[in-house]
Amino acid sequence: APPSCDWRKAGAVTPAKDQGLCGSCWAFAAVANIESLWFIRHQDLYNLSVQQVLDCSRLQVACGGGFPWDAFTVAWMYGLTQEEQYPYIGCQSLCKSGHQAVASIKIFQFLSSDEKKLAAHIATRGPVTVGINANLLQFYVEGIITKNMTCHCNPEEINHAVLLVGYGLAPEKKTPYWIVKNSWGPEWGEEGFFRIYRGGNACGIASLPVTAMVHEGAFDAAIESCPP
Amino acid sequence: PDVLDTAPEPSMVELIQLFQDFMSRFNKTYSNPEEQHRRLLIFRQNLATARALEEAGQGLAQFGVTRFSDLTEEEFRAQLLSPMPGHTLRPAAQSPSKP
Numbered sequence: 001a002p003p004s005c006d007w008r009k010a011g012a013v014t015p016a017k018d019q020g021l022c023g024s025c026w027a028f029a030a031v032a033n034i035e036s037l038w039f040i041r042h043q044d045l046y047n048l049s050v051q052q053v054l055d056c057s058r059l060q061v062a063c064g065g066g067f068p069w070d071a072f073t074v075a076w077m078y079g080l081t082q083e084e085q086y087p088y089i090g091c092q093s094l095c096k097s098g099h100q101a102v103a104s105i106k107i108f109q110f111l112s113s114d115e116k117k118l119a120a121h122i123a124t125r126g127p128v129t130v131g132i133n134a135n136l137l138q139f140y141v142e143g144i145i146t147k148n149m150t151c152h153c154n155p156e157e158i159n160h161a162v163l164l165v166g167y168g169l170a171p172e173k174k175t176p177y178w179i180v181k182n183s184w185g186p187e188w189g190e191e192g193f194f195r196i197y198r199g200g201n202a203c204g205i206a207s208l209p210v211t212a213m214v215h216e217g218a219f220d221a222a223i224e225s226c227p228p
Numbered sequence: 229p230d231v232l233d234t235a236p237e238p239s240m241v242e243l244i245q246l247f248q249d250f251m252s253r254f255n256k257t258y259s260n261p262e263e264q265h266r267r268l269l270i271f272r273q274n275l276a277t278a279r280a281l282e283e284a285g286q287g288l289a290q291f292g293v294t295r296f297s298d299l300t301e302e303e304f305r306a307q308l309l310s311p312m313p314g315h316t317l318r319p320a321a322q323s324p325s326k327p
Contacts, residue, residue: 019308021307021308023308023309023310025308025309025310026310064310065310065311066310134308134309135301135304135305135309136281136291138274138294138296138297138299138301138304138308139274139277139278139281139291139292139294139296139297140289140291140294141289141290141291141292141293141294142289142290143285143288143289143290144285144288144289145285145289146284146285146286146288146289148284148286149281149284149285149289152281152284157311158311159305159309159310159311160308160309160310170288172287172288173286173288175288184308187295188294188295
């Protein structure tokens with residue numbers, strides 16, 4: 001993996017969305033993953049519909065939590081339409097068909113929890129969804145959540161899903177960190193993103209990495225490297 | 229607890245000012261004065277927690293007032309988070325096949 005990577009600099013990451021009072025993080029993380037991968041492959045950046053995922057997943061109470069692969073299954077079966085065609089209301093409703101899908105996936109895959117391999121995957125392929133113990137994030141304002149804070153967030157107790165969009169090394173104390181997209185709106189944290197220590201499975205950040213693979217076109221010119 | 233020795237808690241006047249700023253910034257309203265008082269106490273507790281976290285962060289992270297600062301830990305988890313028993317659902321590593 002190169003020393004740093006930030007897919008936001010390539011324009012591959014949509015602004016952070018707000019899940020509201022609904023446990024739909026799993027859908028937001030997965031949809032954000034597809035948005036970024038679709039851009040990297042096709043150079044079209046869409047805000048895709050999270051509500052479609054909530055409504056059309058087989059979960060009965062989509063706001064009660066789920067897994068990114070529940071969302072990937074919806075994207076694989078139906079394709080995803082744009083957010084403006086199927087806007088977010090933050091509760092489960094009936095699955096509405098007939099919307100034009102603009103992005104779809106061919107498969108999803110579980111990745112290694114080895115953070116060096118994860119960084120290499122992100123740098124060469126694109127953002128990845130992960131689980132995290134998000135207890136600390138209630139009070140997070142900005143900066144890097146460091147290694148010695150992670151005793152406050154049991155890595156075995158994953159309770160949130162987010163998207164790794166890059167990584168870097170802070171000059172201060174040479175702290176390696178992940179750049180993470182959250183779904184609590186752009187007003188929260190660092191414009192909707194946060195940074196956390198990279199290398200020690202901090203708060204369980206590396207324990208459940210999953211990503212989609214999007215359909216490819218015949219004439220695609222995929223972005224081949226992540227901006228440092 | 230360590231940090232409270234070095235960084236004293238805000239006075240009640242300062243606390244109320246911080247809470248009013250918080251309510252204004254995040255458009256918070258409460259159903260009655262009792263509820264508002266209860267939220268003020270939660271806010272105070274959360275400020276102390278944030279201060280302790282910031283101390284642990286060794287200057288690399290800032291913790292403080294967020295729009296969730298009037299929620300108890302239990303409320304925050306119930307409203308924003310969703311337990312994911314991911315480790316039990318993760319596919320088991322395949323054992324090497326025998327030659």
